[in-house]
Amino acid sequence: MTEDATNLILEHLRHIRSKVDRVADDVVELKQRMTAAEAAINRLQQAIDRIGVRLDRIEARLGLIDETA
Helix, strand or coil, X not given: CCHHXXXXXXXXXXHHHXXXXXXXXXHHHHHXXXXXXXXXXXXXXXXXXXXXXXXHHHHHHHCCCCCCC
């Protein structure tokens, strides 16, 4: 191969490497954001569960639910 072809190949490889590095950085950021979103969803689910338990207790105290069901 000529030196020009070798240089061209190296230039393309550097460009590809640069793109791959940016994609890897984006993946790391997306993983962090996904982890934060999952944690937020879990906190919301726990809050909803607590509200459900409290609502059940309120309904039972007010006699609004049939205990035999």
